[in-house]
Amino acid sequence: xxxxxxxxxxxxxxxxxxxxxxxxxxxxxxxxxxxxxxxxxxxxxxxxxxxxxxxxxxxxxxxxxxxxxxxxxxxxxxxxxxxxxxxxxxxxxxxxxxxxxxxxxxxxxxxxxxxxxxxxxxxxxxxxxxxxxxxxxxxxxxxxxxxxxxxxxxxxxxxxxxxxxxxxxxxxxxxxxxxxxxxxxxxxxxxxxxxxxxxxxxxxxxxxxxxxxxxxxxxxxxxxxxxxxxxxxxxxxxxxxxxxxxxxxxxxxxxxxxxxxxxxxxxxxxxxxxxxxxxxxxxxxxxxxxxxxxxxxxxxxxxxxxxxxxxxxxxxxxxxxxxxxxxxxxxxxxxxxxxxxxxxxxxxxxxxxxxxxxxxxxxx
Amino acid sequence: xxxxxxxxxxxxxxxxxxxxxxxxxxxxxxxxxxxxxxxxxxxxxxxxxxxxxxxxxxxxxxxxxxxxxxxxxxxxxxxxxxxxxxxxxxxxxxxxxxxxxxxxxxxxxxxxxxxxxxxxxxxxxxxxxxxxxxxxxxxxxxxxxxxxxxxxxxxxxxxxxxxxxxxxxxxxxxxxxxxxxxxxxxxxxxxxxxxxxxxxxxxxxxxxxxxxxxxxxxxxxxxxxxxxxxxxxxxxxxxxxxxxxxxxxxxxxxxxxxxxxxxxxxxxxxxxxxxxxxxxxxxxxxxxxxxxxxxxxxxxxxxxxxxxxxxxxxxxxxxxxxxxxxxxxxxxxxxxxxxxxxxxxxxxxxxxxxxxxxxxxxxx
Numbered sequence: 001x002x003x004x005x006x007x008x009x010x011x012x013x014x015x016x017x018x019x020x021x022x023x024x025x026x027x028x029x030x031x032x033x034x035x036x037x038x039x040x041x042x043x044x045x046x047x048x049x050x051x052x053x054x055x056x057x058x059x060x061x062x063x064x065x066x067x068x069x070x071x072x073x074x075x076x077x078x079x080x081x082x083x084x085x086x087x088x089x090x091x092x093x094x095x096x097x098x099x100x101x102x103x104x105x106x107x108x109x110x111x112x113x114x115x116x117x118x119x120x121x122x123x124x125x126x127x128x129x130x131x132x133x134x135x136x137x138x139x140x141x142x143x144x145x146x147x148x149x150x151x152x153x154x155x156x157x158x159x160x161x162x163x164x165x166x167x168x169x170x171x172x173x174x175x176x177x178x179x180x181x182x183x184x185x186x187x188x189x190x191x192x193x194x195x196x197x198x199x200x201x202x203x204x205x206x207x208x209x210x211x212x213x214x215x216x217x218x219x220x221x222x223x224x225x226x227x228x229x230x231x232x233x234x235x236x237x238x239x240x241x242x243x244x245x246x247x248x249x250x251x252x253x254x255x256x257x258x259x260x261x262x263x264x265x266x267x268x269x270x271x272x273x274x275x276x277x278x279x280x281x282x283x284x285x286x287x288x289x290x291x292x293x294x295x296x297x298x299x300x301x302x303x304x305x306x307x308x309x310x311x312x313x314x315x316x317x318x319x320x321x322x323x324x325x326x327x328x329x330x331x332x333x334x335x336x337x338x339x340x341x342x343x344x345x346x347x348x349x350x351x352x353x354x355x356x357x358x359x360x361x362x363x364x
Numbered sequence: 365x366x367x368x369x370x371x372x373x374x375x376x377x378x379x380x381x382x383x384x385x386x387x388x389x390x391x392x393x394x395x396x397x398x399x400x401x402x403x404x405x406x407x408x409x410x411x412x413x414x415x416x417x418x419x420x421x422x423x424x425x426x427x428x429x430x431x432x433x434x435x436x437x438x439x440x441x442x443x444x445x446x447x448x449x450x451x452x453x454x455x456x457x458x459x460x461x462x463x464x465x466x467x468x469x470x471x472x473x474x475x476x477x478x479x480x481x482x483x484x485x486x487x488x489x490x491x492x493x494x495x496x497x498x499x500x501x502x503x504x505x506x507x508x509x510x511x512x513x514x515x516x517x518x519x520x521x522x523x524x525x526x527x528x529x530x531x532x533x534x535x536x537x538x539x540x541x542x543x544x545x546x547x548x549x550x551x552x553x554x555x556x557x558x559x560x561x562x563x564x565x566x567x568x569x570x571x572x573x574x575x576x577x578x579x580x581x582x583x584x585x586x587x588x589x590x591x592x593x594x595x596x597x598x599x600x601x602x603x604x605x606x607x608x609x610x611x612x613x614x615x616x617x618x619x620x621x622x623x624x625x626x627x628x629x630x631x632x633x634x635x636x637x638x639x640x641x642x643x644x645x646x647x648x649x650x651x652x653x654x655x656x657x658x659x660x661x662x663x664x665x666x667x668x669x670x671x672x673x674x675x676x677x678x679x680x681x682x683x684x685x686x687x688x689x690x691x692x693x694x695x696x697x698x699x700x701x702x703x704x705x706x707x708x709x710x711x712x713x714x715x716x717x718x719x720x721x722x723x724x725x726x727x728x
Contacts, residue, residue: 353712
């Protein structure tokens, strides 16, 4: 709201409403962004509302225009994201806006998608419409942080999560780790999963913990479950091999021994990669429509993911317990830092208590 | 305030004022408790206020009665702690109250000191005074938690503090640990020190960090600095050997080689113990007047202190940094737990951000 031009201020409440509409589809639009839109008639009265409800479904502007019908003539459309000007799964929104006879378009943020990226706005201006840009742009960007990151970097926004004791241990020296945190913190993990497109573990976690990795019905559809295995030496029986609840992908690099597949059931999909670099896995997942993924892996893969810039956000649960033990079960492996000042420094995002435990979210 | 009897409710504001007075001397009364008192005349008007300002100085009741003078006649005295009935460094307060001609005594909590412990109240009742007990008793107990603990257990309340990274490390694999936390968190440690009667480190910390262990002028007088060394193999030169700023005690068990003392300056006091058990050290410090001590030691001594029940409170600073490293510099050594349910579980007391870092205080 700082230095917002006078002609923008009147649009703030309508953009806020559009953001509210966009958020109605949170967690369900990947690989598409969240978008909300409202239409005002020539007298400034609200005549249409819409939001994008998922890939393949109509865009927010089309929904709002459909509701407005002929009342849109000489009116204004407010939309959180620049209208698209290309044929995707649905036709370009710019053409629908022009056809509806609107006079004014109020845009929250420019679409980072290189097929749009200012071209939508140009198309509207060239057609004689007034375009007002940048209204609540930060808020509009924040609801699509992961979409924008994926479009700009070609890989999904990565979240790494771990749960540790007060003395920084993710397990006892004997390997026991169930349960470090209490039920509210574990529910919180299920909710985080429900907002991610995929959850990734390493082969070691499958062997040691045999996890299920679902949102426990926190969401209509479950995130994709990904096992990233170097060797493919995986257990013949595992909860993840049952793909009735959720899809599972087994991803592996050049060292993976494909003969192991004969011992595994057919449910999980196979994804062969050219390297063990986590960023290659994430590029593949971006192509499969993932905007946001969750690393729920052990120290070795977590360390590799951080070093490969595949972690943008960290969620650390700390339990009020002391496990002890010098030599085992820390969250991360050695990075080889020689001084504290060269270590990774993160930015605070959110701190809260979850039952007895605390949850600290930070951004890299 | 739950189920407080009607005849107690009218005393709540006066007891609250007495608690405020008591807290004026916070951190300066050890080995004595914090005590505040007010005197009302026979018409219920405030005629005297007092607090205990330090061992050897008059008790709170005496201060309040002195201010009230003859106006105390037929009046009421409100005091946070049961008046003493024994000759200590100063005469018994019960006798002064009786002499002043008061009619009523309102008491916050019973004195846990076995020399008093109800005898003060009995003495007053036997002399015909009305005694109202238990007004804001929890609040009165909470300001003297450490005093009461020392009286009941014969050793001071122990606080253990450490600073670690998000991944639970108190240093890099190469030993570097300066600085994990930022300036506000380090100031916070100085303030914690200023409220403790002694700060304890092990010989290893003196060798590795050469700490100063002062409150950095947060307090008029500095806490006692204690080095607990098994071997007495200490550096000839160390900041702690300069006792102009604060006293230093070198405590050692039966394995301590006293011939090392010839290499050390004379400033520090020597304290020979019969064992290396931290509880013996703490018993000695209780006899020296310590109600509350701070462990600022490395993993080995911290682990021993916890196992010997010499830690009642934990203060953990967590910095938003990732140091990495599996095998070194964790806050604690192995306790030998076989399951998570057998590990130490603490109670949340206080969680706050200190600059970029967080501070979590918990009670054992």
